[in-house]
Amino acid sequence: MPYSEEAIKKMLPRSYLRKHVAGEIYHAVTHFKNLVPIMDKYVYNDGTTKHLMSLTGTIPVMFTDNIYNIPICVWIEESYPQTAPICYVRPTCDMMLITGKYISSNAEVVLPYLEEWNGECDLLSLLQVMVVIFGEFPPMYMRPCPEPEQDSCWLQFQRQEELHSNADGSLCLSLTGEDGQSFQQENETNC
Structure with missing residues (x-):
């Protein structure tokens, strides 16, 4: 005006x-x-x-x-x-x-x-x-935008999981590490 x-x-x-x-x-x-x-x-x-x-x-x-x-x-x-x-x-x-x-x-x-x-x-x-x-x-x-919060261990786990079907019909969970390679040991976790 x-x-x-x-x-x-x-x-x-x-x-x-x-x-x-x-x-x-x-x-x-x-x-x-x-x-x-x-x-x-x-x-x-x-x-x-x-x-x-x-x-x-x-x-x-x-x-x-x-x-x-x-x-x-x-x-x-x-x-x-x-x-x-x-x-x-x-x-x-x-x-x-x-x-x-x-x-x-x-x-x-x-x-x-x-x-x-x-x-x-x-x-x-x-x-x-x-x-x-x-x-x-x-x-x-x-003012800087707040950094996105680091994902919880559970969310990181969910993003890395991969379900496979075994020959007998049971489901098997396969995890990948930060390097993209599958874990070789049973029951190994990174959390």
């Missing part, structure tokens, strides 16, 4: 520099179509909460010749643009966070661009920097 600059401006409380912030958000969502502006409750580290504007969704990142949609949330405080946004990656349940130089243990994005924020910085440039950095240093990876 495309957002107009005017619609975004109406979403913002009067405590924001509404025209400026709405313009930047509009440019950001025009370039990054999977981001959505949302007013939501932000919880600070000290436990206090505040309703802030956020851009939530995914940004496309090129890594090893493939494009991955990295889920992010960019929180814009009322003091924006004087203060930098607060940015997080938001791994889904099938993703695992990669902490390091640019991602903290609580999934906060830590970039020089944010640390050196000044009057020339803007949301669109921030998102473009994130795309480049995440292409070099992915912030998350897909």
